[in-house]
Amino acid sequence: MAQPLTLKVRIVEQNVTKVIQFDSSTLLFDACHIVREKITDANLSQPKDYGLFLPGEDGQGVWLEPGRELRYYLLKNQDLIEYRRKIRQLKVRMLDGMIKTLMVDDSQPVSQMMVVICTKIGIMNHDEYSLVREVEQEEIENKPNFGTLTLRRKKEGEKERDVKMENLKKKLRTDDEINWVDHSKTLREQGINENEVLLLRRKYFFSDGNIDSQDPIQLNLLYVQCRDDIINGTHPVTQDKACEFAGIQCQVQFGDYNEGRHKPGFLDLREFLPHSYIKVKGIEKKIFNHHKMHSGKSELDAKFRYVEEARSLKTYGVTFFLVKEKMKRRNKLVPRLLGVTKDSVLRLDEKTKEILKTWPLTTVRRWAASPNTCTLDFGDYSDQYYPFQTTEGEQIAQLIAGYIDIILRKQRPVGHIGIEGDEGLALQEDNVVPMTPNIIQHWDNHEAQHLEQESISRPAIIRPGVQGRQSFKTGSMPGIQSVAVEGKINEAHHVPTAQQLKVSKVALSKPQQALLSTIDSGQTIITSCIDDLEMKAHLPELGTDAASIRWKQVTLDSNKQTVTSQIAAMNAATAEVVTLTSSVHDEVDHTAVGTAIHTITSNLPEMT
Numbered sequence: 001m002a003q004p005l006t007l008k009v010r011i012v013e014q015n016v017t018k019v020i021q022f023d024s025s026t027l028l029f030d031a032c033h034i035v036r037e038k039i040t041d042a043n044l045s046q047p048k049d050y051g052l053f054l055p056g057e058d059g060q061g062v063w064l065e066p067g068r069e070l071r072y073y074l075l076k077n078q079d080l081i082e083y084r085r086k087i088r089q090l091k092v093r094m095l096d097g098m099i100k101t102l103m104v105d106d107s108q109p110v111s112q113m114m115v116v117i118c119t120k121i122g123i124m125n126h127d128e129y130s131l132v133r134e135v136e137q138e139e140i141e142n143k144p145n146f147g148t149l150t151l152r153r154k155k156e157g158e159k160e161r162d163v164k165m166e167n168l169k170k171k172l173r174t175d176d177e178i179n180w181v182d183h184s185k186t187l188r189e190q191g192i193n194e195n196e197v198l199l200l201r202r203k204y205f206f207s208d209g210n211i212d213s214q215d216p217i218q219l220n221l222l223y224v225q226c227r228d229d230i231i232n233g234t235h236p237v238t239q240d241k242a243c244e245f246a247g248i249q250c251q252v253q254f255g256d257y258n259e260g261r262h263k264p265g266f267l268d269l270r271e272f273l274p275h276s277y278i279k280v281k282g283i284e285k286k287i288f289n290h291h292k293m294h295s296g297k298s299e300l301d302a303k304f305r306y307v308e309e310a311r312s313l314k315t316y317g318v319t320f321f322l323v324k325e326k327m328k329r330r331n332k333l334v335p336r337l338l339g340v341t342k343d344s345v346l347r348l349d350e351k352t353k354e355i356l357k358t359w360p361l362t363t364v365r366r367w368a369a370s371p372n373t374c375t376l377d378f379g380d381y382s383d384q385y386y387p388f389q390t391t392e393g394e395q396i397a398q399l400i401a402g403y404i405d406i407i408l409r410k411q412r413p414v415g416h417i418g419i420e421g422d423e424g425l426a427l428q429e430d431n432v433v434p435m436t437p438n439i440i441q442h443w444d445n446h447e448a449q450h451l452e453q454e455s456i457s458r459p460a461i462i463r464p465g466v467q468g469r470q471s472f473k474t475g476s477m478p479g480i481q482s483v484a485v486e487g488k489i490n491e492a493h494h495v496p497t498a499q500q501l502k503v504s505k506v507a508l509s510k511p512q513q514a515l516l517s518t519i520d521s522g523q524t525i526i527t528s529c530i531d532d533l534e535m536k537a538h539l540p541e542l543g544t545d546a547a548s549i550r551w552k553q554v555t556l557d558s559n560k561q562t563v564t565s566q567i568a569a570m571n572a573a574t575a576e577v578v579t580l581t582s583s584v585h586d587e588v589d590h591t592a593v594g595t596a597i598h599t600i601t602s603n604l605p606e607m608t
Contacts, residue, residue, distance in 0.1 A: 006077045012084040029066035035083050053082040060191040063107040091197040095224040111183040115572050122217045124579045130203040131181040173234040174320040205317035206342045206406050213300040223303040226310040235315045246272040247290025251302040256295045324389040369393030511590035518594040522601035529604045566603040573599040
């Protein structure tokens with residue numbers, strides 16, 4: 001049964017708090033209109049740009065969904081909620097130091113927000129990027145403690161600190177301390193305000209192999225990330241390899257080698273080499289020797305060369321976590337590095353980052369993460385279970401799940417022979433000369449076929465001439481003669497004889513057939529929507545009393561809200577189509593393209 005509910009509503013932009021009475025069964029959408037009627041519209045934009053927000057501790061809080069009732073959130077009398085603008089500024093810092101300010105919908109989860117952010121920046125694969133909250137470590141460690149001797153109460157979610165492990169993490173440059181933003185929550189839920197700057201960084205190394213000089217934005221981001229990881233020691237390299245990378249970096253930053261300018265003492269080696277090689281005698285001269293080799297390369301070509309060399313490193317694309325594992329036959333935990341890539345889980349030496357064990361990512365069946373431990377189940381693979389101690393178990397599980405999700409979404413239509421894994425499907429194979437490639441295609445005939453074995457060699461046969469020996473004569477050709485022809489010439493056009501059009505049949509996979517069917521049905525929907533728009537709408541007669549006017553206004557606002565959400569969904573689907581069909585992809589995920597097109601076309605009828 002609905003009960004009256006009195007709430008304190010704070011209008012953020014006007015810095016005013018009002019006490020308003022609602023019904024507990026009131027929808028949040030209607031509650032927004034009630035609040036709007038109680039306040040002045042001065043300095044406020046359109047009502048659709050605002051929503052109700054339930055604030056929490058430390059700047060966190062939850063956006064109240066318009067389709068739910070007030071009692072869903074267990075609100076009590078005199079509770080405080082905020083009427084605030086949903087559109088906000090978001091400052092995003094690129095790896096090269098550039099800061100971009102974007103307008104985003106604060107009520108959306110970060111997963112939907114990433115589509116808008118990456119689209120505005122010009123990045124295709126939004127699902128492989130994420131945002132990082134940067135916390136100044138020195139500020140935390142050097143924070144003065146002027147309190148009493150009372151023991152500090154541990155906050156919820158705060159992790160136990162192991163000093164030795166913390167120091168080892170800093171030395172090895174692991175990813176444990178990277179504070180990734182949670183994609184399932186909004187920015188407000190995570191306490192991220194308008195003044196905080198977030199770092200845009202690649203989290204998943206899946207389709208980065210397709211990035212080249214044709215995609216300068218992603219190439220620059222990948223180059224800076226690889227450069228920083230090599231210099232800070234995340235990717236260990238030999239001295240010669242470090243000089244090679246530094247030489248390419250010189251070509252990127254300074255252009256072609258200039259003998260009069262590029263001499264020992266010119267470089268700040270801290271920006272070009274890992275710390276362990278900075279004081280090596282004569283190393284700057286070696287860097288310039290490598291710099292000479294790349295003269296003539298443009299900045300983009302040099303960056304692409306740098307990234308190509310970085311891809312050859314064994315640790316490229318690996319996300320590292322420092323864990324503790326139990327020694328065999330001893331009840332003792334020792335540090336160990338755990339690595340996760342797009343196709344495997346690695347166990348590495350914590351000192352040299354040498355790979356000790358590799359499990360294919362496809363063998364991961366289950367994982368169980370707790371606050372201090374994590375266990376990976378590799379099914380029937382050798383070493384079925386791998387338990388280890390870590391405080392980052394949830395982050396490791398999310399990374400593995402993210403890679404598996406990308407693999408399922410991007411490689412489901414490819415990677416197998418046959419349609420939808422049909423092992424009994426007949427295949428036809430042809431050899432084509434002179435380059436002799438093999439062409440394998442699906443065969444429509446599903447009848448059982450039997451193999452026939454036969455020798456294709458035949459004995460040679462010498463045959464005599466047809467009529468025996470023949471005689472021949474010799475002669476000469478007549479000379480050139482001039483011929484004159486007089487008369488009328490009648491020209492006429494003859495219709496060429498009709499030729500039968502040759503149609504070649506192309507075998508399509510089931511995802512491709514489904515995509516064509518989706519496109520055909522979408523064209524039908526578009527045609528129907530065009531016809532509906534050309535017809536005049538017949539509206540029922542409505543009264544002019546206050547209740548009728550109120551009903552019309554509520555219906556109009558509700559429809560506006562619906563259209564806004566549908567346009568947002570269509571925009572996201574359009575960005576998905578552009579991403580999936582861009583030239584940087586070798587294969588097209590036809591299933592995902594069909595889903596995005598269906599999202600676009602299915603929302604059209606509601607808007608007409």
